[in-house]
Each structure stands twice: as C-alpha cells, then as structure tokens.
Amino acid sequence: MEFNVLSNRYKSERNVMYAKNGAVATSNPQAAQAGLEILKKGGNAVDAAVATAATLAVTEPTSNGIGGDAYSLVWIESEKKLYGLNASGFAPELMTKEAYKGLEKMPRHGFGAVTVPGIPSAWAELNKKFGKLSLYECLKPAIDYAREGYIVYPNVAKLWKESFEDYTNDLKEIDNIKTPIEKKEIEINLTDKDILKDWFDTFTINKKAPNAGDIFKCEEQAKTLEEIAITNAESFYRGRIADLIDKHSKKFGGMIRKSDLERYRPQWVEPISTNYKGYDICEIPPNGHGITVLMALNILKELNLDEEKETVDNIHKMIECMKLAFADSKKYVTDREKMSVSVDEMLNQSYAKKRSELIKDKAILPKAGEPFCGGTVYLCTSDKDGNMVSHIQSNYMNFGSGVVIPNTGIALHNRGNNFSLDENHDNVVEPFKKPYHTIIPGFIKKDDAAIGCFGVMGAFMQPQGQFQVLTNLIDFNMNPQEALDAPRWQWIDGMSIEIEDDMKENIANGLKEKGHDVKVVSDKINMGRGQIILKNKNGGYICGTEKRCDGSVAIY
Template sequence: MKLLQPKYTSQRNVVFAKNGMVATSQPLAAQAGLDILKKGGNAVDAAIATAACLTVVEPTSNGIGGDAFALVWMKEKLYGLDSSGPAPQNISIEALKSLGYEKMPKFGWIPITVPGAPAAWVELSKRFGNLALKEVLQPAIDYARNGYPISPTLGKFWKRAYEIYKKELKSEEFESWFETFAPNGRAPEVGEIWSSLDHANTLEKIAETNGEAFYQGEIADKIVASSNKYGGYLSKDDLTNFRPEWVNPISVNYRGYDVWEIPPNGQGIVALMALNILKNDEFIEKETVTTYHKQLEAMKLAFSCGKEYVTDPNYMKVTVEELLSEKYGKERYSEIKETANLPHPGKPSSGGTVYLATADGEGNMVSFIQSNYMGFGSGIVVPGTGIGLQNRGHDFSLNEHDANALIGGKKTYHTIIPGFLTKNNEAIGPFGVMGGYMQPQGHVQVIMNSIDFHLNPQEALDAPRWQWIEGKTIEVEQSFSNEIVEELVNKGHEIKIASDNGSFGRGQIIWKNNETGVLMGGTESRTDGSIASW
C-alpha cells in the first residue's frame, strides 16, 4: 500500500515489524498476543489470546459474557465469523409489554442475549489455530488470578461506570456486579492491583472443555439459575443450541481498494454504504469544509438506511446487494446538497467494545472485535463466575413494525464491526474503530485518511474525528479546526465541540507491504493503546 508524505506530524510514530504484530487498547493484552506468536502460534492464536486477556484487563468494554465478530485472512483468503447471540427463544414483545415495558431497558436480565465471545474463541481455534486453546487462554487466566495494575484510561471509565451503577442499580440482582468489580466499595484506582479468582476459574473451565462448560455444563447451569431467579428469559436450550456462523464478508471497491465488513446483523454495511456514496466524488484535500460536509451528509444517509433496514438477515426486507449497488450509491450521492439536510432512508429496489488486530510472519491476519455493550453491559454478573453479561438486546425495538423488532431467537442490529482492506486480492490488513454508533463513522474516516489523504496508520488514527449524533447535530473533538467548524455551521450543521474524546472511538490498524512483507501499525492515542511487535 503506497502512503505518500503525511500531511500531519503525529507525536506517536508508526510501528514497523516483520515477524508479527498485535495492536489493541491495552499493553498487557497486546504483549500476551505477541508472546503466543513467539511460542509458535499464528495470527488467530494471538487474536484469541489478546481477546481473552482483554476480558480481564479491560472489563469496562468487554467480557466473557459478550459477543464477537472476526475477519480472518488465512492462506490468501478472507473468512468472516459472526458470533453474536440471539434473543432468548421465550422472550417476546407481548411478554415485555405485559410487564409494563414500553421500550427495552438498559440493565438487568431483560436485555441479555446469548453470549457469543467464548464460542468465537473456540471456533477460531478449532478451525485455524496452531496451539491448544488452553495454552492460548493461559495469559488471561494468569492475569485474572494473579492481578494486574489498572491503567489510566481503564481507571477513568471504571470509575465512571461505578458512579452510574451506584445510582441506578439498587436491586439484589446487581449485588454480584459490585462484589466483583467494586469489592472495596469503590472502583479500583489507577495503579492499583485488581484480580478476579472467579473470572480465572471460568476461563480455565472454558479452556479445559473447549467451551462446553460455558454452553452446556457447569457455567451454563449457573447462568440459567441466575436468569430464573431474577425473571430472565435465557434458558439452557438457548445456550446449548448456540453456534457461531461462518459468513461471507461483504465489500465495496473504494478507489481500487476493497473494503470488507461482516454482513448484517452487523452495522459494517453502514460504513460501506457511506463509502459507496463518497466514491462518486474526489477528495484531494482533507482540511476543507467541502470534504467534511460531504462526509457528514453521506454518513447521515448511510445511517438512515442502516437503521431502517439492517437487522438479523433472516428478517431484512432488502438485500445487501441492493444497499451496496453502484446505482443506489449514485442515487444517494445526488441527494447531497450545499447545506445540511435531515437524514432519511432511501428506497432501494426490492428484490463499552474492544478491538484488536493481529498479523504473523506467514501473512495471516485477524481483525477481531468483542463487546459487552455500553461499558460493563447489563450490570449483571453471574454469581460465582466473574461473568458480566452483555445488554445487546437493548437495541431491539418493541414496535412490531420496525425491522429490528424483538422476536425470540432473533439477532439484533449489532454495533460492533471489524474491518479489513485488500487490493488486487492481496491483504493490506485489518483495521477497526470501536465505540457504539461511532464505529462505521470511524471506519469511513480512517479509510479516507489512509486512501484519499495518504496518512500512515498512526496519523490516520490520530487525526481529529467527527461523529453524527442525530438530525443535524454533529460532535467534533476539541482539536478540530475552529475555522472549519464555523464554515460547517454556515452550511446548517449544528456543531458541538465535545469536552471529552471518550466517545470518538478507539482504533487499531495494521497494514502490510506486500512487496517486502513489512508490517506497519498504528494504535489509538485516545486510550491506553499499544502495539507489540517483533
């Protein structure tokens, strides 16, 4: 991949390596993945080790009880894994409305869906791994059992979550969360050692049984017992019957590069729709009001379609091919005017998250993402397991006419998305930006920074970010150009300058030079990001 002289000079330099690289938001997890590479593991083994470690060393964003997606470049071919869990079979809109719910709650057992992350580790290891799952999970087990010091960004978000949960989670079902994550009656301080013996034991059981303990055995029984006790809908059958799905990645060609995402139920298609709109124009300069205006308008158009149509693919009313067609991209581009518009869906013809990237010396690469959603997730920790469960079901609608309406056994619209870039059927590499609905917006920005504006991976990540919130409301980081902010306001955008950059996503990039085999990585400056390489 040719990267021209950068326009921005970042304080944090790009990292180069030849034999392997792991990029993620926590140094300890990155190093764990690198250690696995050095033991003879491949990029998949390193990804699993890093992901498992992240459940321990960054529990504010993900956990054993969350979901996962992966794009795997293995032996010159790209594979997609969707390991997002469905809603419990016995849940329904009618059942929740009879209990007085008008919308899906954020906390408690109601929004909990089947956790997919452990099954993702098992499936990836079984199909592509070089090492035994037990060896790959051992670093995470050791950190959970022996403890690790809290890093700065982790401590900040842990404290924020504790203050929220202390105010909102008062009933008995949440006591286990406080016992696990605030054992001293507070969030752990930066630099303080934190450990979880229950978490270590759960990881060990997953490793020893290749996940069977979690979905069919002892851990599953504890999950279901807690669900039954507190009025949840998750059953033993829901866990036992869950299987990750191997899916065909979807893509658009953007200026000669193929940008790949996981298909729906993930929202990666939103990033692809935006790029499919934007490729109908040319962008020479990054720091112009025209560039930002068109990026924002394309993003709004893409999101309006995503929220209207994207859900479990078994329930979608339009096809991926229709949403990503050249014709539809041109039609949507023609709707971009000189001033800001309110977003609306088009009508195609009928027919808290962690991200990591790994690469090994043999050319294999992994783009992997997992999440509990909204930080720690549901606020539910299954007693005696250390498992914090996700609240992914919060995104379901209780309006039966909505595309993403709640149905038992259905997967919800999913925010977490890994990305991958290829050119001429050769891997350039994995990329991702975590953070709820910021994710497709982050994908568009780092891809355009890399391809249109020739920034290296670190600069592509460090560049000031924007995000569409709703209507005409846009948030920008404090480092954003004041002059461009004023010009965007003159075009009708309602700009807010964010006081905290925590909502603008946290990304990682690894690009490969296919002529030399050299890896080039960038990591997120907005968190405790780290690249481990050799």
C-alpha cells in the same frame, strides 16, 4: 511521589511502528503483550488474537468480557482467502415483544437486555479451525492476569467509575418507584437490588471502583477461563456454567435458559465488500452494521473531495454520506434472514448515486430510502506467514447489563437493548433473532491480496471512525498512525455533530454555516478507538495504535 495519572497536559506524538515477523495492536498494553507471547511460542495470528481477546476480557472489563459478543475477519495467506465469523448471540426463546408490554423501548440493564453471549464460542471456534496451539495455551495469559492481578489503565479506570455511578443510580431508582409502569421497567431491568449485588461484589475494591494504577484481581474469572479452556467452551453452553446462568436467570425472572445456550453455535459467514478507489473494503454482513461503512463509501464515490483533507466542504460531504448510510442501516439492519431488503440492494451503486444527489451545500435531516433494485474492544494481529486477524468483541454498554453470574466473574452484555419494540420495524424483538449489532471488524484487500486489518471501536461511532480512517488512508495518503491520529467528527443525531478540539479553527464555524449544530469536544474517549496493521511493501508490517485510549502495538 503521587502523580495525576489522568492528566494529559501536553500532546504526545506516536510514530508509526514497523514489525518484521508479526504484530499485535490493541487498546491495552497487557493484552498486546499476551498476544506477542503467543507469537513467540510458535502460535499464529489466530492464536495471538484469541490470547489478546481473552486478556482484554480480563484487563478491560469496562468494554468487554466473557459474557459478550464477537466478530472476526481472518485472512489465511496460504489460501488467499478471507473468512468471516459471526459470534453474536440471538434472543432467548422467552424474549418476545409481549414480555415488554407497557414499555416504550428495550431496557438497558438487567436480564431483559441479555441475549445469548457469543464470545466464548468465538475463541473456541477460531482456535479449532485455525489455531496451532491449544485453547488452554491461548487463554493462559488471561488466566494469569485474572489470578495474579493486572494494572488498571487510565481510560479503563474512567469507564469503570462511570459504570459504578450508573449502577449506583440504578439502586437509587429502585428506591423511588412510584407508578406501575416504573415498577414494570424496574422489574424488567433489574428485578430488585440483589441482582446488582454480584456486580459490586465482583468488580469493586472495598465497594469502590478501582483507580488508575490500582491492581485488580478476579480469581473467579480465572477459574471460569480455565473451565472454558479445558472444555473448549462446552461448559459455557452445554455444561456447568450454562447451569449457573440458567439458575441465576430463573431466580430473577430472566429470559435466558440453558436450552438457549445449548442451541447456540457461532456462524462462519461470507464477508461483504465494496470497492473504493481500487481497494476492496470488507465487513461482516448483517446483523452487524459494517454495511453502513460500505454504503457511506459508495455514496462518497459519487462526490468530489478537495485534495486537502481538513476542509469544511470535505467534512460536510462526509458527514452527509454517513447520515444517509445510517438512516438506511438503522431502518433495515437486523438478523440477515429477517431483513426486508437484501445486502445487494443496500450496496447497489445506482442506489448510492441516487442517495448522493440528496447532498447539497446545506446539512439535511437524514431519512431512510428505499434500496430496492432489479454498524467495544478491537484488536488486530499478524504473523510471519502473512496471516492476519481483525477481531472485535463487546459487552455493548461498558460492563453491559449489570448482571453478573455469581462466583464466575461473568458480566452479561446488554446487546438486547438494540432491539426495537415497534412491531413494524425490521429489528423488532423476537425469539432466536439476532439484533442490530454495532461491533464491526474491518479488512482491506486489493487484487485478491491482503492489504491489512483495521477497526475503530465505540458503538455507533464505529462506522464513522472506520469511514474517516479509510478516507485518511486512501484519499489522503496517510500512514496508519496518521490516519488514527487525525482529528475526528461524529454525527450524533439530526443536525447535531461533535468535532474534536484539535481540528482547524475555521472548521466549526464553517460547518455551522452549512446548517450543522456543532459541539467542539476535548474529551475524546467517545470519538472512537482504533488499531491498524497493514502489510509493508518491503516486507513485514506497518502498524498504528489509537491515541484516544491506552493503545499499544507489540511487535515481533
């Protein structure tokens, strides 16, 4: 009997989940089980996070992979300390503004969008600093899934088909080159048809995207993961895999070189935070745009919300807060050392109060202020000792750049697309600089104790999703599952917003009256996909997983 695996005729309700000794929450059941397997073997929350992350790189190649970037927030209970890891990569030495002369914006595909990948270094560094098991043990579930095959889940199949169509359209564009500028764009994006050949060879079945329920295998990926595990990722940055990346880049006129990979190290950073109604909300500092969440919360602190969550006035105020926060982060956020304003200035509460005064009864077009004063796949894990990890990793746009290193299963991300070509912009492209980054893990503390980890994936929806989940938890006293299930909105640009079709009927009309250009959407895959694990006051953990993806919580 055949089933319509993409059908969602009736709404399903998920109950909040409780765990006694530990939990793994993520967007793919196979990855959640991989993390649970590690917990049962005696690994800690960090080991489980590495195992889950590596498995996601295999089972959700549409969102992340070995050639992407990562961030982590790690709570170590014995130290009562939150650590931050920035494993995003920088621009190669040859990635200068002059290299893109003739273009108005950075390319989406091809080597021109590829910065140094950080994911393998994140796995190795997390394991080295906090892990109890070996890196090989942690990567073994992912290796087995790559070698023996895994089930392709419905949302992954949908995104896979989108990428297949996207790269197929690229091939058609190459055939239709007419002007020198078009030729220049294609040369920087793709060079020629052969650069996409390896993607079609590696990530298709009989030259087609796999369907939901299909089994997909990638022996090349399994061998690469084994090499990363055995060498603690040294092969990727300073060995054989680095040589392969260098060779492929040179073949197609790319910018990344082995010397760039050799230079790269992940960075341990001090998390940034703001206090929102008694809770410390923690994020990775720029170049990530987690600061957008904190700025929006600071502005919201200056406003009054209705007790009932789903009112036109509440949603209007929250949208306006997010618009103003985004206006600033999009202008100023880049590599922290290259920002023209400081984090402290952007998070200054006096500045937030000044921004809040711009919010009126009608929607406004957001403009950046001047904050001078005297921002994928997500997972979270926990263990019996109280350690917790909030981890996010991404190829940025689905599979990323479309560039696959032959015989490795490595799809390189396109994070360089986020750079600006405006020489006066803080985020202008330049060698060894990290671009504005959209992936943001979140963490909540109170009185120097861990409350829990949370995150919402989805590019520029991430701060908006986090903002809504946090207000659901703190302002409207929802449990983790309710906080994720609640209908969402998304600011797109200017006056344009999207709201989910399960919001109350009066919301759309009410927001239109306030000047918003409202689109009601039924396809929720782009409205954020989150996970939450919080400490339960009675011991253990209370968890929620996203209804908008193939989410799963594995409990121990």
